[in-house]
Amino acid sequence: MAKILIVAEHDGTRLNASTAKCVSCARSVAGAQIDVAVFAADGAAVAAEAAKLAGVTRVLRIDRPENSHALAALLAPQVAHLAAAYTHVFGPSTTFGKDLMPRVAALLDAPQLSDIMAAESATRFRRPTYAGNAIVTAEVDPGTRIVATVRIASFEATPGGGAAPVETLASDVALPSHTRFVSIVAAKSDRPDLQSASRVVSGGRALGSADNFKIIYSLADRLGAAVGASRAAVDAGFAASDLQVGQTGKIIAPELYFAIGISGAIQHLTGIKDARTIVAINKDAEAPVFEVADIGLVGDLFTIVPELEKLLGA
Amino acid sequence: MKRILVCVKRVVDFNVRIRVKPDGSGVITDGIKLSLNPFDEIALEEALRIRERGEAEEVVAITIGPADCQQQLRTALAMGADRAVHVVHDGVVEPLTAARTILKVIEKEQPFLVLLGKQAIDDDNNQTGQMLASLWQRPQATFASKVEIAGTTARVTREIDAGLETLEIDLPAVVTADLRLNEPRYVKLPDIMKAKKKPLDSMSLADLGVSAVSRVKIVKTEPPAQRQKGIIVKDTQELVAALRKRGVL
Numbered sequence A: 001m002a003k004i005l006i007v008a009e010h011d012g013t014r015l016n017a018s019t020a021k022c023v024s025c026a027r028s029v030a031g032a033q034i035d036v037a038v039f040a041a042d043g044a045a046v047a048a049e050a051a052k053l054a055g056v057t058r059v060l061r062i063d064r065p066e067n068s069h070a071l072a073a074l075l076a077p078q079v080a081h082l083a084a085a086y087t088h089v090f091g092p093s094t095t096f097g098k099d100l101m102p103r104v105a106a107l108l109d110a111p112q113l114s115d116i117m118a119a120e121s122a123t124r125f126r127r128p129t130y131a132g133n134a135i136v137t138a139e140v141d142p143g144t145r146i147v148a149t150v151r152i153a154s155f156e157a158t159p160g161g162g163a164a165p166v167e168t169l170a171s172d173v174a175l176p177s178h179t180r181f182v183s184i185v186a187a188k189s190d191r192p193d194l195q196s197a198s199r200v201v202s203g204g205r206a207l208g209s210a211d212n213f214k215i216i217y218s219l220a221d222r223l224g225a226a227v228g229a230s231r232a233a234v235d236a237g238f239a240a241s242d243l244q245v246g247q248t249g250k251i252i253a254p255e256l257y258f259a260i261g262i263s264g265a266i267q268h269l270t271g272i273k274d275a276r277t278i279v280a281i282n283k284d285a286e287a288p289v290f291e292v293a294d295i296g297l298v299g300d301l302f303t304i305v306p307e308l309e310k311l312l313g314a
Numbered sequence B: 001m002k003r004i005l006v007c008v009k010r011v012v013d014f015n016v017r018i019r020v021k022p023d024g025s026g027v028i029t030d031g032i033k034l035s036l037n038p039f040d041e042i043a044l045e046e047a048l049r050i051r052e053r054g055e056a057e058e059v060v061a062i063t064i065g066p067a068d069c070q071q072q073l074r075t076a077l078a079m080g081a082d083r084a085v086h087v088v089h090d091g092v093v094e095p096l097t098a099a100r101t102i103l104k105v106i107e108k109e110q111p112f113l114v115l116l117g118k119q120a121i122d123d124d125n126n127q128t129g130q131m132l133a134s135l136w137q138r139p140q141a142t143f144a145s146k147v148e149i150a151g152t153t154a155r156v157t158r159e160i161d162a163g164l165e166t167l168e169i170d171l172p173a174v175v176t177a178d179l180r181l182n183e184p185r186y187v188k189l190p191d192i193m194k195a196k197k198k199p200l201d202s203m204s205l206a207d208l209g210v211s212a213v214s215r216v217k218i219v220k221t222e223p224p225a226q227r228q229k230g231i232i233v234k235d236t237q238e239l240v241a242a243l244r245k246r247g248v249l
C-alpha cells in the first residue's frame, strides 16, 4: 500500500494553498495513507490547519528553531529522515518544493518526478516536458521509493472538514550551519495572490513602461483580480519578478485570464493552459496568443483597457 | 587555482515548436536546432563575470551527452570558458546520474563554486543542481538573480514565489541561475576560432566510475490537450457581453 508523506508549505503562521492541492494529488492514488509533515519553529497553527484537510491520515509536527525559515539544506535531512517509512514523498511544485524536493531525493537515492499533473497509479504519473508541449507518462518499478513535486495548477484543493490527529515528533537530526537566511523582500500587496487568484490580469512588453503598467493594476482592481506579467515585462522592470507567469515563472489556473499586450510565446502559454477562460487583447491579429484565447479582441490596448475598465464599472 | 565549474546541457532550441512523434515514442528531434540550455548560458555568463572581476581564475565547462555535444562545449569555450570537460554518453541521463557524474568531476577539479541553470528546457526537471549540492553536502542557492562573492562566503538573491530572498552561503557551494541573473554575451567570430584551440577533455561515465542508472521509464509521450477554438469580438462592448455569456463576470 502506498504511504505518502507530504511536506507542508507555510509561512510560519498559515498553510499555503499548495498543500491542499498536494493532498488532492495524493488522494488520487487509491488507498494511500497520507501524512502531512509540518516543519516549523512553532508549527501549532499550521498543523491545526493541515489536520482539517479531507483525506489526511495524520499530521506530523516537527518544531525546531532552525525551521523558522524554509532552507532546503536544513529541511532536507529532516524530511529524508522521516521519509524512511514512506513509499512516496510529495511537495508542491512551487519555488519552495522545487528547491527542497530534489535535495531530499538525492539523500534518499530516489528518482524524482517533477510537476506531476496526474497520478494514474502509485507507480505511474503524467508530467509536462518541453514547456508543456509534450506530456509524458512516466513509470517506476513497484517498490521504488519516489519523490515528486505536484503541479498545483492541475489539482483542486482538497476540501476542509477533516480531523486528522496531530503528532508532535522530536527531531535530533544533525543540521548544517553553512546556509543562512539573510532577508526577504516581499512585495506587500492587498491584491489577491497570483498563484491562487480566480481572476488574473497580465500585461506584456507592449505596456512600454512601469508607469503605463498602472493601467493593468487599475483594470485588475476593478475585477478584483491578481496582476501577472510576461517575462519581457518583468525583464524591462515594468513588474516585479514574482509576477512572472510561464514555464519559468508561475503556472496558474484562474477562472479568468487576461493577456494584454502579450504575444503568446510558448513559454508564457504553458503557464496559463489550465485557465478556464483566456481573453487576449493584442493589436496584431496574427499574434499566437489568439490561438489559445477563448475571446480575442484585436486593437490598441491603450484605448481598449481604459474603455473596458469604464464598462465594467458601470 | 580559484576555479568555477559550470554545467551545461544541450537542448532543443527554445524557439523550436516541439512536436510529438505520431507513435507516442517521444518528440521529433531530427533536423531540429539544438543549443545550449538558455539557463546554463546565464550560469556560464555569471562565471565569466566573476572571473573578469578577479574573483576566480579559471572557468571550466562540463557537459554530459553524445559525442556531437562537443559543438555546444565549443560554444561555451567561445563565450569565454577556459577549458571544457565532455563526459560522452549516448543514453538517457537521469538527474541523479548527472549529479553523481558532476560530483566526480568536482572531486578532481576542486571548484569553489559550481554554477548551472535552474532547469533544462527539455525535461523541465529542475533537479540536478539541488541533487548535486545534496550529494556534495554543500549549500545550494537556487533560482539566483544576484550573486556576490565575499571571500569564503557568497550572498545570493533568489527569485522565489513570495519575492526576493537573500541567503548567505559558505563556499564551496552550488548556485542555479534564473533568467534575470544576467544577459549572456554574444559570441564573436574570432572567439569561435580561438575556442577551437582551447583544451577539451573527453571521458566516459565508466572512466569516472559512474553507472547510468535509469529508474524512470517513459512509457508514452503525447501532445497536450488542445483548447477549443475561441471567438474574436470586435469591441469592448462585445467583449463584456461574451464574458457575461460565459458566466465569468
Ligand SMILES: Cc1cc2nc3c(=O)[nH]c(=O)nc-3n(C[C@H](O)[C@H](O)[C@H](O)COP(=O)(O)OP(=O)(O)OC[C@H]3O[C@@H](n4cnc5c(N)ncnc54)[C@H](O)[C@@H]3O)c2cc1C
Residues within 6 Å of the ligand: A203, A204, A205, A206, A229, A230, A231, A232, A233, A244, A245, A246, A247, A248, A249, A250, A260, A261, A262, A263, A264, A265, A266, A267, A268, A281, A282, A283, A284, A287, A299, A300, A301, A302, B014, B038, B039, B121
Ligand atoms: C528559457 C526561457 C524561459 C522563458 N520563460 C518565460 C516565462 O516564464 N514567461 C514568459 O512570459 N516568457 C518567458 N520567456 C520569454 C518568451 O519567450 C517571450 O520572449 C516573452 O513571453 C515575450 O513577452 P511579451 O509577450 O510581453 O512580449 P512580445 O513578444 O514582444 O509581445 C508584445 C505583444 O504586444 C503587442 N502589442 C504591442 N503594442 C500593442 C498595443 N499598443 N496594443 C495591443 N498590443 C500591442 C504586440 O503585437 C506583441 O504581440 C522565456 C524565454 C526563454 C528563452
